[in-house]
Amino acid sequence: MLESVLIANRGEIALRIVRACRELGVRSIAVYSEADRGAPHVLAADEAHEIGPAPSAESYLRIDRLLEVAARSGARAVHPGYGFLSERAVFARAVRDAGLVFIGPKPRTIAAMGDKVRARRLMRAAGTPVIPGSPGPVRDPDEARRQAREIGFPVLLKAAAGGGGKGMRLVEGPAGLERALAAAGREAQAAFGDPAVYLERYLNAPRHIEVQVLGDEHGNLVHLGERECSIQRRHQKLVEESPSPVGTPGLRARMGEAAVRAARAVGYVGAGTVEFLYLDGDFHFLEMNTRLQVEHPVTELVTGIDLVEWQLRVAAGEALSFTQEDVRLDGHAVECRITSEDPFQGFLPATGRVEVLEVPLGAGVRWDGGIRAGFEIGRHYDPLLGKLVSWGPDRDSAVRRMARALDELAIVGVPTSVPFHQRVMRHAAFRRGDLSIRFIEDHPELTAGDVDAEELGVVAAAAALFADAERGRHPARRPHADGRPAFSAWRRAGAKWAVLP
Amino acid sequence: MSGAGRRGPGQSVRYHVAVEGRVLQVEVDGGTVRPEGAGDEARLLDGGCGRSLILSMRDRPHRVFGVRIGRAAWEIHHRGRTFRVEVADERSRRMRRARSDGTSHAAGLEPLRAPMPGLVLRVDVEEGQDVPEGQGLLIVEAMKMENELRARAAGRVRRVHVTAGESVGRGDILVEFEPGGGDNGAGDGPDRSPGDAVAGTQP
Numbered sequence: 001m002l003e004s005v006l007i008a009n010r011g012e013i014a015l016r017i018v019r020a021c022r023e024l025g026v027r028s029i030a031v032y033s034e035a036d037r038g039a040p041h042v043l044a045a046d047e048a049h050e051i052g053p054a055p056s057a058e059s060y061l062r063i064d065r066l067l068e069v070a071a072r073s074g075a076r077a078v079h080p081g082y083g084f085l086s087e088r089a090v091f092a093r094a095v096r097d098a099g100l101v102f103i104g105p106k107p108r109t110i111a112a113m114g115d116k117v118r119a120r121r122l123m124r125a126a127g128t129p130v131i132p133g134s135p136g137p138v139r140d141p142d143e144a145r146r147q148a149r150e151i152g153f154p155v156l157l158k159a160a161a162g163g164g165g166k167g168m169r170l171v172e173g174p175a176g177l178e179r180a181l182a183a184a185g186r187e188a189q190a191a192f193g194d195p196a197v198y199l200e201r202y203l204n205a206p207r208h209i210e211v212q213v214l215g216d217e218h219g220n221l222v223h224l225g226e227r228e229c230s231i232q233r234r235h236q237k238l239v240e241e242s243p244s245p246v247g248t249p250g251l252r253a254r255m256g257e258a259a260v261r262a263a264r265a266v267g268y269v270g271a272g273t274v275e276f277l278y279l280d281g282d283f284h285f286l287e288m289n290t291r292l293q294v295e296h297p298v299t300e301l302v303t304g305i306d307l308v309e310w311q312l313r314v315a316a317g318e319a320l321s322f323t324q325e326d327v328r329l330d331g332h333a334v335e336c337r338i339t340s341e342d343p344f345q346g347f348l349p350a351t352g353r354v355e356v357l358e359v360p361l362g363a364g365v366r367w368d369g370g371i372r373a374g375f376e377i378g379r380h381y382d383p384l385l386g387k388l389v390s391w392g393p394d395r396d397s398a399v400r401r402m403a404r405a406l407d408e409l410a411i412v413g414v415p416t417s418v419p420f421h422q423r424v425m426r427h428a429a430f431r432r433g434d435l436s437i438r439f440i441e442d443h444p445e446l447t448a449g450d451v452d453a454e455e456l457g458v459v460a461a462a463a464a465l466f467a468d469a470e471r472g473r474h475p476a477r478r479p480h481a482d483g484r485p486a487f488s489a490w491r492r493a494g495a496k497w498a499v500l501p
Numbered sequence: 502m503s504g505a506g507r508r509g510p511g512q513s514v515r516y517h518v519a520v521e522g523r524v525l526q527v528e529v530d531g532g533t534v535r536p537e538g539a540g541d542e543a544r545l546l547d548g549g550c551g552r553s554l555i556l557s558m559r560d561r562p563h564r565v566f567g568v569r570i571g572r573a574a575w576e577i578h579h580r581g582r583t584f585r586v587e588v589a590d591e592r593s594r595r596m597r598r599a600r601s602d603g604t605s606h607a608a609g610l611e612p613l614r615a616p617m618p619g620l621v622l623r624v625d626v627e628e629g630q631d632v633p634e635g636q637g638l639l640i641v642e643a644m645k646m647e648n649e650l651r652a653r654a655a656g657r658v659r660r661v662h663v664t665a666g667e668s669v670g671r672g673d674i675l676v677e678f679e680p681g682g683g684d685n686g687a688g689d690g691p692d693r694s695p696g697d698a699v700a701g702t703q704p
Binding site: 183186187190342345346348349350351355356379406407409410411412413414415416418419422449451453454455457458459460461462463464465466467468469470471 | 514516518520521523525527529534535536538539540541543545548551552553554556558559563564565566567568569573575576577578579580581582583584586588590616617618619622642643647648671
């Protein structure tokens with residue numbers, strides 16, 4: 001096994017990797033920005049090093065500083081997590097050139113799949129169906145208009161270097177094209193440092209189904225079943241599950257084979273995900289993510305395979321200890337992404353301090369979080385606070401369990417996506433497994449923000465009680481019976497606490 | 502809830518609680534609370550340690566968290582959902598009314614405030630411009646996403662306080678409005694103003 005791993009990330013995924021390291025007896029080395037000095041991943045790691053100011057361009061994206069810390073701390077390997085530098089071939093190459101192990105695929109694999117235009121060509125050659133689109137990046141509005149006419153509106157603008165919805169725009173007709181092209185280019189530049197954008201036909205209400213693959217350096221490559229991630233907003237996944245409600249053994253075998261073929265075509269090593277859009281029994285290659293996915297826990301819960309552990313084992317040169325035939329899906333798992341976004345205000349990102357954090361426990365519930373009470377949610381990073389994951393022997397029990405766990409989760413101090421997820425879990429179409437990537441648009445009641453009278457009454461009553469208590473606490477209005485100033489007792493109590501070790 | 506508990510019966514205080522676009526009158530009488538027009542009489546079961554309390558309404562226990570975010574503003578958290586609430590008692594309500602008389606806010610046109618800290622990428626309106634409901638006003642980048650702030654009602658832009666490239670904090674005034682203009686004059690209701698901006702997918 002590797003002696004030590006530098007984790008070039010933050011938040012819940014950094015903590016997830018620290019935990020895997022701890023369990024395997026690997027020394028974990030965290031990095032953090034000025035804004036993350038008190039972050040949970042910092043507290044959990046064996047050691048932690050500051051790498052710069054809050055903006056990620058000056059900290060988590062600084063390859064030079066990360067390698068400097070790696071050298072200073074004697075790190076033997078680097079885990080990039082997801083996002084940030086995880087899909088930058090130049091980072092993987094720099095890590096290797098520094099004599100360290102990069103926990104992920106080879107740099108040329110990342111480069112091949114990272115260029116979405118090239119990946120589409122590769123997949124077509126490997127016999128995987130791809131969505132019709134522009135043959136290469138579009139350079140100006142005229143070319144975009146020409147290509148869009150050929151493909152047919154509506155079209156999707158996508159960042160050639162990107163993924164995860166950043167730099168992506170849906171364009172319904174020629175009128176909005178130029179403006180969308182400019183915005184997508186800007187967002188792509190900001191997120192990936194590359195403004196190149198290409199066009200793809202927009203499929204009407206498909207499902208997003210992806211396949212987890214895992215390979216080692218000895219030529220073994222397996223798939224670990226599918227995940228359905230159709231519930232998305234602006235191409236950001238919100239709810240994921242495994243298996244898919246439409247995931248029959250036959251479809252799983254077909255998609256699994258296509259995914260393994262795609263991964264083999266680029267010599268894949270480690271954990272990766274091949275994403276497809278599924279419509280009426282057909283599936284089309286969307287992209288391959290050459291890294292760990294946010295939603296990897298649902299696969300872990302149904303397969304019993306710890307993906308981060310296997311990333312570390314594969315990076316250490318171990319061979320997979322199981323074959324495709326050994327992989328069995330047991331039960332059903334659901335994940336809700338808990339973000340600091342207000343679902344009733346267009347998922348407006350919110351900032352603030354986490355005042356209270358109470359995480360649900362009980363049978364079949366897992367919380368992969370990156371926050372703690374007292375932690376400040378700033379504007380510099382992704383709004384993902386944590387992931388709530390449930391497992392049940394079947395889909396219905398996993399969903400009921402998730403609904404229960406969501407009701408028990410308390411994050412106070414910043415609005416979160418929790419109430420959205422509560423509505424999804426209780427929604428008839430979701431319960432039926434009737435999903436598509438248009439789910440949120442098709443069911444506006446999920447984000448309507450209506451309140452029933454009883455809830456309004458409870459909230460108003462509580463607010464009045466809080467205000468009343470505050471008023472009562474005010475020294476001027478609360479004379480003590482014994483005539484002493486009201487605050488002295490508090491002060492004495494404070495002094496008493498202060499001398500405790 | 503030391504304050505609530507200490508006053509005896511007959512010393513009830515009436516509060517005006519603004520929540521989700523409604524103003525409810527709530528009477529606090531010791532540990533008994535009566536919200537008018539929503540829910541039922543509630544009883545305080547446990548005051549907790551300041552940030553949370555447990556109350557019972559129709560024999561159903563509710564755990565509610567409260568964080569004070571301004572002079573009279575609270576964030577109330579109940580069953581996963583966060584509500585922004587304003588609370589005023591009779592006296593401070595009368596005082597505030599007297600203060601705000603005759604200002605532009607009397608017209609019901611709240612300014613557009615930054616809903617989150619971020620970077621202004623683009624301003625799409627000019628001073629004096631009439632904006633219909635739904636018109637894009639400006640784009641703020643926060644958390645790596647572009648958020649378009651749109652007018653929730655019709656109005657006329659009186660002042661634009663920011664320019665592209667400027668960093669803004671949560672609550673900063675971005676655009677002020679005055680009545681008139683837009684597609685349909687004063688918008689679609691007295692309780693809505695163009696400043697109650699909504700974020701949307703851009704464009």
